[in-house]
Amino acid sequence: MSAQKFSRVASAAEIEEGCMKCxxxxxxxxxxxxxxxxxxxxxxxxxxxxxxxxxxxxxGHEVFCPLHNGSFDIRTGAPVKRPAARALKIYAVKVEGDDxxxxxxxxSAD
Ligand code: FES
Numbered sequence: 001m002s003a004q005k006f007s008r009v010a011s012a013a014e015i016e017e018g019c020m021k022c023x024x025x026x027x028x029x030x031x032x033x034x035x036x037x038x039x040x041x042x043x044x045x046x047x048x049x050x051x052x053x054x055x056x057x058x059x060g061h062e063v064f065c066p067l068h069n070g071s072f073d074i075r076t077g078a079p080v081k082r083p084a085a086r087a088l089k090i091y092a093v094k095v096e097g098d099d100x101x102x103x104x105x106x107x108s109a110d
Contacts, residue, residue: 004092004103012098015039020063022054025102030091032100033074035061040074041091041102048083 009023010032020033022044029044031054042063046053051067058064062080064071070084077088089105 006092006094006101006103008099009102010100012039012095012100015100018058020054020058022052023102025091026104030102031063032093033058033063035074039093039095039100041093042072042074042077043089043091043105046070046084047079047086047088053088 009025010021015021015032015034017034020031022029022031030041031044033040044052044054046065046067048065048070049067051065053063053065056064056066061074062071063074065084068083070079071081072079072084072088077090079085079087091105092103094101
């Protein structure tokens with residue numbers, strides 16, 4: 001089993017409480033969101049169709065898709081409200097000083 005490789009994607013100061021920010025990571029993009037002081041990271045595009053979740057709404061730990069209003073739990077990626085049915089990939093997050101680092105998500109079993 002190989003160690004996860006983390007790379008810097010943003011400054012922690014840029015991610016305000018209750019807000020989302022899309023950042024490039026590797027060949028794809030992730031959304032950073034800070035809730036209760038903790039930064040979470042999840043894949044940027046809805047698993048239902050093509051919509052950028054950063055353009056949706058964050059309510060507590062739930063992100064609502066701007067296209068059909070499906071939602072996901074940003075801690076686990078689990079779909080909460082239909083038509084979202086497939087989980088989002090979740091990135092491992094590390095904060096070192098003011099640097100936010102992400103590791104590529106581990107492929108899910110589904
Ligand atoms: S594209 Fe996100 S719920 Fe349909």
